[in-house]
Amino acid sequence: xxxxxxxxxxxSAAASKPKYIIVGAGPAGCALAAALVKGQKGMVVMLERGxxxxxxxxxxxxxxxxxxxxRSWHAVHYLTVPHAHLNNRQFVTPRGQxxxxxxxxxxxxxxxxxxxxxxxxxEWWRIEDIEESxxxxxxxxxxxxxLTEGSSSLVREAFEQAAAQIGLTVxxxxxxxxxxxxxxxxxxxPSPSPYYLTPDAYAPMCYxxxxxxxxxxxFTRVSPFEALLQPLLDAKRAPNxxxxxxxxxxxxxxxxxxxxxxxxxxxxxxYMDSATGQTSVxxxxxxxxxxxxxxCCGAIDTPRLLLLSGIGDPEHLTLLQWMCVSPLIxxxxxxxxxxxxxxxxxxxxxxxxxxxxxxxMGGRWMKEKxxxxxxxxxxxxxxxxxPPSRMPPVGSTIPRCPAEVAGEGExxxxxxxxxxxxxxxxxxxxxxxxxxxxxxxxxxASLYKLVNFDFVRSPSRVSHVASLVQDLPExxxxxxxxxxxxxxxxxxxxxPSEKPSLLAQEDGPGWxxxxxxxxxxxxxxxxxxGEEEGGKEGGVAMTAGMKLFGEFMRNAVPVDxxxxxxxxxxxxxxxFKAICLCKNMDELGLPSFIAQCNGKPILVxxxxxxxxxxxxxxxxxNMHKFAYLARKGIQIxxxxxxxxxxxxxxxxxxxxxEELPEVVxxxxxxxxxxxxxxxxxxx
Numbered sequence: 001x002x003x004x005x006x007x008x009x010x011x012s013a014a015a016s017k018p019k020y021i022i023v024g025a026g027p028a029g030c031a032l033a034a035a036l037v038k039g040q041k042g043m044v045v046m047l048e049r050g051x052x053x054x055x056x057x058x059x060x061x062x063x064x065x066x067x068x069x070x071r072s073w074h075a076v077h078y079l080t081v082p083h084a085h086l087n088n089r090q091f092v093t094p095r096g097q098x099x100x101x102x103x104x105x106x107x108x109x110x111x112x113x114x115x116x117x118x119x120x121x122x123e124w125w126r127i128e129d130i131e132e133s134x135x136x137x138x139x140x141x142x143x144x145x146x147l148t149e150g151s152s153s154l155v156r157e158a159f160e161q162a163a164a165q166i167g168l169t170v171x172x173x174x175x176x177x178x179x180x181x182x183x184x185x186x187x188x189x190p191s192p193s194p195y196y197l198t199p200d201a202y203a204p205m206c207y208x209x210x211x212x213x214x215x216x217x218x219f220t221r222v223s224p225f226e227a228l229l230q231p232l233l234d235a236k237r238a239p240n241x242x243x244x245x246x247x248x249x250x251x252x253x254x255x256x257x258x259x260x261x262x263x264x265x266x267x268x269x270x271y272m273d274s275a276t277g278q279t280s281v282x283x284x285x286x287x288x289x290x291x292x293x294x295x296c297c298g299a300i301d302t303p304r305l306l307l308l309s310g311i312g313d314p315e316h317l318t319l320l321q322w323m324c325v326s327p328l329i330x331x332x333x334x335x336x337x338x339x340x341x342x343x344x345x346x347x348x349x350x351x352x353x354x355x356x357x358x359x360x361m362g363g364r365w366m367k368e369k370x371x372x373x374x375x376x377x378x379x380x381x382x383x384x385x386x387p388p389s390r391m392p393p394v395g396s397t398i399p400r401c402p403a404e405v406a407g408e409g410e411x412x413x414x415x416x417x418x419x420x421x422x423x424x425x426x427x428x429x430x431x432x433x434x435x436x437x438x439x440x441x442x443x444x445a446s447l448y449k450l451v452n453f454d455f456v457r458s459p460s461r462v463s464h465v466a467s468l469v470q471d472l473p474e475x476x477x478x479x480x481x482x483x484x485x486x487x488x489x490x491x492x493x494x495x496p497s498e499k500p501s502l503l504a505q506e507d508g509p510g511w512x513x514x515x516x517x518x519x520x521x522x523x524x525x526x527x528x529x530g531e532e533e534g535g536k537e538g539g540v541a542m543t544a545g546m547k548l549f550g551e552f553m554r555n556a557v558p559v560d561x562x563x564x565x566x567x568x569x570x571x572x573x574x575x576f577k578a579i580c581l582c583k584n585m586d587e588l589g590l591p592s593f594i595a596q597c598n599g600k601p602i603l604v605x606x607x608x609x610x611x612x613x614x615x616x617x618x619x620x621x622n623m624h625k626f627a628y629l630a631r632k633g634i635q636i637x638x639x640x641x642x643x644x645x646x647x648x649x650x651x652x653x654x655x656x657x658e659e660l661p662e663v664v665x666x667x668x669x670x671x672x673x674x675x676x677x678x679x680x681x682x683x
Contacts, residue, residue, distance in 0.1 A: 017285040018043040018242075021269050021293045023249045023305070025050075026101020027224040029296035034228040037238045042291075044241045045282060047271055049076070050097030052245040074098065075105050078300060095300055100223030102298055108223075244282070247271040252293055252309040253281065253567055266293040267567045270574075278655075279605075281571040388458060388681040391468045394516060395452035397679040401671065414645065414671035419453045422446075422647040422667035427579055428599065429545075429662035430654050441661060443651070447549060448489050448517035448666035457511040457678040461494045464611045465514055466618045473516050474615065480528040484554040487524075488616040489517040489666060491650055495623045497638070497675075500631035505624050511678050515648075517666040545654070545663025552576070552652045557612045565610070575653040576608060576619065577601040582646040590640065594633045603653065619650075638675050645671040 019042030022029045029046060036044050075094035082088035096102035112134055118127040232238040249271045254264035268283035284291040295302045306312055401418035414420065425442040433439055451473050456462070466472055466488075475487040493513040496505075526542050527550065556572035565573070581599045582588075607625045611618040623634060649667035654660040 017283055018045040019285055019288050019291045020044045021282060021284060022046045022296055023269060023294070024048065024101060024296035024298065024301070025099050025225060025243075026096070026296060026298055027103050028298075029101065029294075030224040030228040032294060032296060033241060034232060037229075037232055037241045040240065042240065042288070043285075045244060046241070047244045047247040047249055047269065047282070048097070048099065048101075049248050049274065050074075050099070050245065052099070052243070075102075093300065095298060099225035099229075103224050244271070246274045248274050249297070249305055250279065250308060252295075252305065252311075253283070253570060254309075255286075255564070255567060269293060279574060279603075281567070281574070283567050283571070286567075387468055388462060388683050390682045391465070391470075392454065392456070392679055392681075394469050394471045394473065395454065397454045397456055398673075398677075400453070414669075416642070416672035417674050417677055419450075419668055419670045421450050422649065422669040424649070424664040424667060426581060426647055427649045427651075427664050427667065429651060429664065430660050432657050432660045434654075434660060435657075443649075443662065443664040444543065444545065445520075445522075446649075446664040446666050447520060447523045447546065449520050450515055450666055450668040451518050452516035453668060453670075454514040454516075455511065455673065455678045456514070456681050457497065457509075458681040459509050459683070461507050461510065461620075461622065461624065462492075462512055462681065463494075463609065463620050464618060465492055465512075465620075466490045466611065466613055466616050472616065473518050475518050475524075478519070478524050478528070481519075481524055482527055482550070483559050484557075485519070485524075485527050485550060486553065486612070486615060486617040487519050489519075490616060490618040491515045491517070491666070492618070492620045493623060494620060495634050496631060500628060500635055506622075508624055510624065511675065515666070515668055543661075543663060544659055545651075545661060548652050548654055548659045549663070549665060553617065557610045557617050559612065561612070570606075573608065573610065574603065574605050575655075577603045577651060577653055578621070579649045579651065580646055581649075582644050584644060588640050588643065590636065591633070593629060594636065597633075601651070601653070641673045641675060643672065645669070 020036055022033055022044060023046075025033075025046055025048035029048075033044055033046055036042070075096050078093045078095060080091045080093055082090055094102075094105060096105040098104050112131070115127050118130055229238070229241075232241070249269050251270045252266050253268045253270055255267045266284070267286065268281055270279060270281050272279050284293065295305060297305055303312065307316055310317065399415075399418050401414045401420040424444065424446040427443045428440040429443045431439045431441040462468070472490075473488055478487060481487065492515070494510060495512070496508055496510045498509055523546070526546055530542060552572055552575060556569050556576070558566075558569065561569060579599065579601050580597075585595050585598045604621050607622050609620045609622065611620070623631065626634070647667055647669045650665045651662050652665065654662045
């Protein structure tokens with residue numbers, strides 16, 4: 001039986017843009033949010049992966065923390081890499097989710113860690129500084145009666161006895177951090193055994209709790225959220241704090257330059273609703289120069305999110321290319337006074353560094369940290385393949401089937417290796433009330449008409465085709481058409497022809513399907529007159545789908561936009577989707593992961609590149625950057641294309657009833673396309 005979750009008692013994310021975005025509602029996130037709220041520093045929005053109703057129920061009972069860590073709704077379970085010295089075994093590492101983060105499942109324990117680790121972590125983490133910080137915090141906790149220590153526990157005593165039984169010698173604690181460091185490195189153990197136990201090998205385990213005066217001063221364990229934020233919410237002292245639960249941050253969004261900056265600046269967060277799978281964007285207040293994105297996702301998820309955002313070690317970023325992650329910033333550290341400069345590896349020998357939309361930044365960034373301890377380097381390392389010396393005339397590579405032959409059937413009556421305009425009503429799109437019912441309906445007539453189609457192959461991707469051809473389709477007249485509405489629309493599928501590798505590549509040999517659309521007269525008239533649907537008699541109806549397309553073109557590809565897209569443009573580009581419909585899919589014997597995509601929309605997101613020119617807009621879909629499974633499907637389909645007739649349509653995703661029903665931008669119908677007949681470009 002399905003049970004509806006309880007109604008939210010927390011404010012939702014604010015409509016206005018926040019000054020601070022905190023990712024993660026764990027101990028660090030809660031502490032920062034509380035400080036910002038108390039100081040009235042501006043609007044704060046906190047994103048949390050877990051559900052809102054997940055309270056610290058297992059925090060109150062310490063014996064249940066293992067049970068909580070094993071449950072998927074309380075924790076995300078990561079798997080470690082194989083350990084060579086443990087027979088290549090892998091171990092589960094749970095990370096908590098909910099109001100309190102991992103503190104909900106780790107029994108509220110903490111340990112100072114191993115002294116040797118701090119020494120190995122370079123001067124950034126000096127053990128003397130770390131111990132001083134720990135002692136300061138623990139003094140405050142002891143004074144409040146909120147700290148219990150396990151340094152003399154039975155577990156530790158048993159551990160030391162077991163070590164002695166197998167010949168290990170337990171050395172007494174050193175008088176200071178420095179003396180301990182020197183003694184452990186210079187003195188030899190008195191035991192004949194080559195192994196010995198030092199104060200570095202263990203650390204006291206501490207437990208954090210809070211005294212609840214209503215429980216006769218007994219220790220009552222609470223989560224960080226209950227201790228730090230809940231009192232502010234109960235007292236209604238947090239008007240500038242709002243929450244987004246079940247919001248899985250997927251990457252940090254960046255803008256480049258501005259106000260004398262050399263480095264990119266965080267502009268917001270892309271996140272996915274774990275309940276619906278829908279991706280959204282939360283942007284900072286761009287007018288506030290002090291606005292920040294603060295990552296408090298823990299020791300595993302924070303670096304993971306940075307890597308997914310294109311920030312990190314070059315080798316690690318190279319391994320993430322299959323997820324369409326493009327390097328943005330390479331972090332390179334000085335280790336032991338020696339500068340380690342690593343270049344990202346690619347087949348072309350140069351690092352392709354891209355912005356948040358996957359487009360090129362053309363360089364690496366460098367920032368000198370005070371003291372010379374970190375280096376971010378910027379070099380012009382991007383290389384691009386030269387364009388073809390000559391493009392074939394538009395529409396000359398594959399014949400068009402006459403409309404009287406094609407008809408409005410499923411396409412099998414068409415001659416092989418031909419194309420024609422499609423029927424928009426064959427494509428099902430989102431209808432009003434989709435969010436509540438999931439209802440779809442046949443699309444109204446498309447906004448643009450397919451007038452030419454080319455099918456070519458080349459040793460590398462061909463981008464911005466509209467700037468290379470000499471006879472781009474044009475539409476004369478149309479005075480009064482808004483500048484952001486293009487008269488010509490070009491959409492290019494750039495597909496790899498080689499066997500897919502595990503790691504995605506930015507470029508490579510492949511073939512391109514180039515579709516040329518022109519605006520229909522009725523569409524142009526609607527935008528010129530701007531009559532609302534149901535307006536005065538005889539007027540041209542402006543449907544919700546047409547208004548949505550107009551907003552898409554205005555914001556995703558702005559007329560006065562620069563080379564680097566704005567956060568608003570990136571947000572709108574997430575909505576562009578393609579729909580491919582094949583009528584005889586069941587007869588082809590294709591794998592289920594391909595068959596289940598038939599007739600379903602594909603959000604191309606950041607794998608698409610946008611260009612605007614005089615009276616035209618071009619959208620290039622780079623399938624080389626698709627995930628491995630998708631590229632594997634493309635390879636399988638190459639040999640099957642000559643057996644099928646299919647329709648391919650493009651639309652913009654509507655998300656509210658005001659934007660629905662959707663409408664097809666443009667589409668085409670293709671019959672038994674033979675990949676071997678594609679025309680090779682001249683170089």
